[in-house]
Amino acid sequence: MLKITDPESYHKYVAYVKEHYTPLHSHLYEFNKDVFAPSFRCVVDKKEDLLSTIVEIYPQIYSWELFTAEFCYEFIAEVRHFEKWCMENDIEKRLPNSMNNYGVVLGDFGFYDFLQQLMLEYIKPITTILYPDVGGDSLDYHHSFIVEYALNKDLCLDFHVDASDVTLNICLGNEFTGGDLYFGGIRCAWCQQTPPLKEEEIGVRHEPGHAILHRGKHRHSAQHIKSGERINMIMWCMSSRNQQTPLDECPTWCGNYYK
Numbered sequence: 413m414l415k416i417t418d419p420e421s422y423h424k425y426v427a428y429v430k431e432h433y434t435p436l437h438s439h440l441y442e443f444n445k446d447v448f449a450p451s452f453r454c455v456v457d458k459k460e461d462l463l464s465t466i467v468e469i470y471p472q473i474y475s476w477e478l479f480t481a482e483f484c485y486e487f488i489a490e491v492r493h494f495e496k497w498c499m500e501n502d503i504e505k506r507l508p509n510s511m512n513n514y515g516v517v518l519g520d521f522g523f524y525d526f527l528q529q530l531m532l533e534y535i536k537p538i539t540t541i542l543y544p545d546v547g548g549d550s551l552d553y554h555h556s557f558i559v560e561y562a563l564n565k566d567l568c569l570d571f572h573v574d575a576s577d578v579t580l581n582i583c584l585g586n587e588f589t590g591g592d593l594y595f596g597g598i599r600c601a602w603c604q605q606t607p608p609l610k611e612e613e614i615g616v617r618h619e620p621g622h623a624i625l626h627r628g629k630h631r632h633s634a635q636h637i638k639s640g641e642r643i644n645m646i647m648w649c650m651s652s653r654n655q656q657t658p659l660d661e662c663p664t665w666c667g668n669y670y671k
């Protein structure tokens with residue numbers, strides 16, 4: 413089995429996949445604005461209109477329709493195709509993070525550059541306006557992955573903060589009930605264990621094709637799925653500048669700062 417044990421073997425892994433894996437939908441790997449839902453495509457090239465399709469569903473949490481249904485459908489099929497190839501060829505498939513037991517890392521099979529372009533050209537202009545205080549104006553790398561929930565897979569995800577500065581969470585499908593995202597307040601590293609205030613608690617229903625954008629330190633969980641299957645693309649977007657800035661004390665963006 414092709415195993416990943418260190419950065420060197422990871423580079424070998426990615427090179428091996430690139431050489432041997434035949435994509436199902438090769439056109440997906442080349443970024444193209446046709447992936448955008450019409451309402452977003454209309455505004456992406458006009459900086460002054462960029463925020464017009466984006467709704468602040470709760471302070472500091474934003475949502476809008478990002479991808480077409482066709483893109484979501486093909487993307488899920490590509491993920492399945494890669495998973496099948498790994499299984500048939502006895503190739504390790506990395507898990508997305510330490511919490512999710514189902515899914516894939518998108519950079520492992522060629523999607524790093526596509527998503528880097530999405531982040532730099534279309535998401536960063538938005539986060540520059542919305543989250544400049546946590547590096548939203550200097551995002552420069554990402555860790556992106558797929559998470560999956562179903563009655564025979566992961567059912568939910570515990571309350572946590574992300575290892576990101578800004579997170580873009582896009583629902584790709586399929587049909588499901590339950591599985592709402594729950595948010596419980598923005599906290600810095602010093603205050604992460606403080607309980608949510610009543611007014612900080614909000615449940616958000618996720619719709620296929622729609623994106624939810626939030627600060628990485630906006631604590632959240634995925635609630636129990638009740639039926640069907642929920643497949644989401646998660647982009648942990650990072651700013652090396654922000655990641656390297658130590659937090660000496662509780663910052664003003666922390667929900668606990670003024671308490």
Ligand SMILES: O=C(O)CCC(=O)C(=O)O
Pocket residue numbers: 509512559569574581593632633634644646
């Ligand atoms: O399942 C979701 O929508 C959230 C996943 C998540 O929070 C994460 O992977 O960090």
Ligand SMILES: [Fe+2]
Pocket residue numbers: 572573574632
């Ligand atoms: Fe998360």
